Amino acid sequence: MYLMIIYAIPVSLLLVIIAYSLFWYHPRKLWPSKKTYYRWVLSNAANKDPHSAIVSCDTVLELILKDLWNRGTVAEMLQKRKNYKNVEYFWKYHKLRNKIVHEMHPPRVTPAEVAEFKKRIEEEFLN
Numbered sequence: 001m002y003l004m005i006i007y008a009i010p011v012s013l014l015l016v017i018i019a020y021s022l023f024w025y026h027p028r029k030l031w032p033s034k035k036t037y038y039r040w041v042l043s044n045a046a047n048k049d050p051h052s053a054i055v056s057c058d059t060v061l062e063l064i065l066k067d068l069w070n071r072g073t074v075a076e077m078l079q080k081r082k083n084y085k086n087v088e089y090f091w092k093y094h095k096l097r098n099k100i101v102h103e104m105h106p107p108r109v110t111p112a113e114v115a116e117f118k119k120r121i122e123e124e125f126l127n
Helices: 002-024 032-045 050-067 074-080 087-102 111-125
Strands: none
Touching: 032 050, 032 111, 050 074, 050 087, 050 111, 074 087, 087 111
Protein backbone atom coordinates (compact mmCIF):
# COMPACT_ATOMS: atom_id res chain seq x y z
CA MET A 1 0.00 0.00 0.00
CA TYR A 2 2.73 2.46 0.96
CA LEU A 3 4.70 1.47 -2.12
CA MET A 4 1.76 2.46 -4.33
CA ILE A 5 1.58 5.88 -2.69
CA ILE A 6 5.32 6.41 -3.09
CA TYR A 7 5.12 5.65 -6.83
CA ALA A 8 1.85 7.53 -7.37
CA ILE A 9 3.24 10.93 -6.36
CA PRO A 10 6.09 11.12 -8.92
CA VAL A 11 3.89 9.64 -11.64
CA SER A 12 1.16 12.21 -10.99
CA LEU A 13 3.74 15.03 -11.07
CA LEU A 14 5.06 13.72 -14.36
CA LEU A 15 1.53 13.64 -15.79
CA VAL A 16 0.95 17.24 -14.71
CA ILE A 17 4.18 18.35 -16.41
CA ILE A 18 3.24 16.50 -19.62
CA ALA A 19 -0.28 17.99 -19.59
CA TYR A 20 1.15 21.48 -19.09
CA SER A 21 3.58 21.10 -21.97
CA LEU A 22 0.94 19.68 -24.31
CA PHE A 23 -2.03 21.91 -23.58
CA TRP A 24 -0.90 25.20 -22.11
CA TYR A 25 2.64 25.83 -23.24
CA HIS A 26 2.38 26.47 -26.94
CA PRO A 27 2.71 29.58 -29.07
CA ARG A 28 -0.59 31.38 -29.26
CA LYS A 29 -2.09 32.76 -32.42
CA LEU A 30 -4.56 35.57 -32.87
CA TRP A 31 -8.16 34.64 -33.54
CA PRO A 32 -9.50 35.82 -36.92
CA SER A 33 -12.04 38.05 -35.16
CA LYS A 34 -9.21 39.74 -33.21
CA LYS A 35 -7.26 40.26 -36.43
CA THR A 36 -10.33 41.87 -38.01
CA TYR A 37 -10.79 44.14 -35.00
CA TYR A 38 -7.13 45.20 -34.97
CA ARG A 39 -7.21 45.91 -38.72
CA TRP A 40 -10.29 48.07 -38.15
CA VAL A 41 -8.59 50.03 -35.35
CA LEU A 42 -5.48 50.54 -37.48
CA SER A 43 -7.54 51.74 -40.45
CA ASN A 44 -9.37 54.22 -38.20
CA ALA A 45 -6.02 55.49 -36.93
CA ALA A 46 -5.40 56.87 -40.43
CA ASN A 47 -8.26 59.34 -39.90
CA LYS A 48 -6.58 60.88 -36.84
CA ASP A 49 -3.77 63.36 -36.64
CA PRO A 50 -0.33 61.66 -36.87
CA HIS A 51 0.42 61.97 -33.15
CA SER A 52 -2.83 60.30 -32.11
CA ALA A 53 -2.39 57.69 -34.83
CA ILE A 54 1.04 56.68 -33.50
CA VAL A 55 -0.41 56.33 -29.99
CA SER A 56 -3.31 54.24 -31.34
CA CYS A 57 -0.97 51.99 -33.32
CA ASP A 58 1.23 51.49 -30.26
CA THR A 59 -1.85 50.56 -28.23
CA VAL A 60 -2.79 47.99 -30.86
CA LEU A 61 0.76 46.62 -30.73
CA GLU A 62 0.49 46.30 -26.94
CA LEU A 63 -2.86 44.49 -27.16
CA ILE A 64 -1.53 42.10 -29.80
CA LEU A 65 1.54 41.28 -27.72
CA LYS A 66 -0.66 40.63 -24.68
CA ASP A 67 -2.96 38.41 -26.75
CA LEU A 68 0.10 36.36 -27.65
CA TRP A 69 0.70 35.59 -23.92
CA ASN A 70 3.33 38.20 -23.28
CA ARG A 71 3.47 39.91 -19.91
CA GLY A 72 4.68 43.32 -18.78
CA THR A 73 5.07 46.67 -20.48
CA VAL A 74 5.56 47.04 -24.22
CA ALA A 75 9.30 47.51 -23.66
CA GLU A 76 9.52 44.31 -21.60
CA MET A 77 7.49 42.38 -24.15
CA LEU A 78 9.70 43.57 -27.01
CA GLN A 79 12.84 42.63 -25.09
CA LYS A 80 11.54 39.10 -24.58
CA ARG A 81 10.45 38.67 -28.20
CA LYS A 82 13.51 39.44 -30.28
CA ASN A 83 12.47 36.88 -32.89
CA TYR A 84 9.99 39.28 -34.52
CA LYS A 85 11.37 40.47 -37.84
CA ASN A 86 10.12 44.04 -37.29
CA VAL A 87 11.23 44.39 -33.66
CA GLU A 88 13.59 47.30 -34.44
CA TYR A 89 10.72 49.26 -36.00
CA PHE A 90 8.47 48.46 -33.06
CA TRP A 91 11.15 49.82 -30.73
CA LYS A 92 11.55 52.94 -32.87
CA TYR A 93 7.85 53.72 -32.91
CA HIS A 94 7.32 52.84 -29.26
CA LYS A 95 10.06 55.34 -28.34
CA LEU A 96 8.37 57.88 -30.62
CA ARG A 97 5.06 57.23 -28.85
CA ASN A 98 6.75 57.79 -25.48
CA LYS A 99 8.12 61.13 -26.69
CA ILE A 100 4.68 62.15 -27.95
CA VAL A 101 3.00 61.26 -24.68
CA HIS A 102 5.60 62.46 -22.19
CA GLU A 103 7.32 65.49 -23.70
CA MET A 104 5.98 69.02 -23.66
CA HIS A 105 6.95 69.60 -27.30
CA PRO A 106 6.65 66.26 -29.10
CA PRO A 107 8.60 65.59 -32.28
CA ARG A 108 7.02 66.11 -35.67
CA VAL A 109 5.32 63.00 -37.04
CA THR A 110 4.50 62.52 -40.70
CA PRO A 111 1.64 60.47 -42.14
CA ALA A 112 4.30 58.34 -43.86
CA GLU A 113 5.63 57.28 -40.44
CA VAL A 114 2.14 56.32 -39.34
CA ALA A 115 1.64 54.32 -42.53
CA GLU A 116 4.93 52.50 -42.02
CA PHE A 117 4.09 51.64 -38.40
CA LYS A 118 0.69 50.30 -39.45
CA LYS A 119 2.28 48.33 -42.29
CA ARG A 120 4.83 46.73 -39.95
CA ILE A 121 2.16 45.68 -37.44
CA GLU A 122 -0.03 44.19 -40.18
CA GLU A 123 2.94 42.46 -41.78
CA GLU A 124 4.11 40.88 -38.52
CA PHE A 125 0.83 39.89 -36.87
CA LEU A 126 -2.24 40.34 -39.05
CA ASN A 127 -1.45 38.40 -42.22
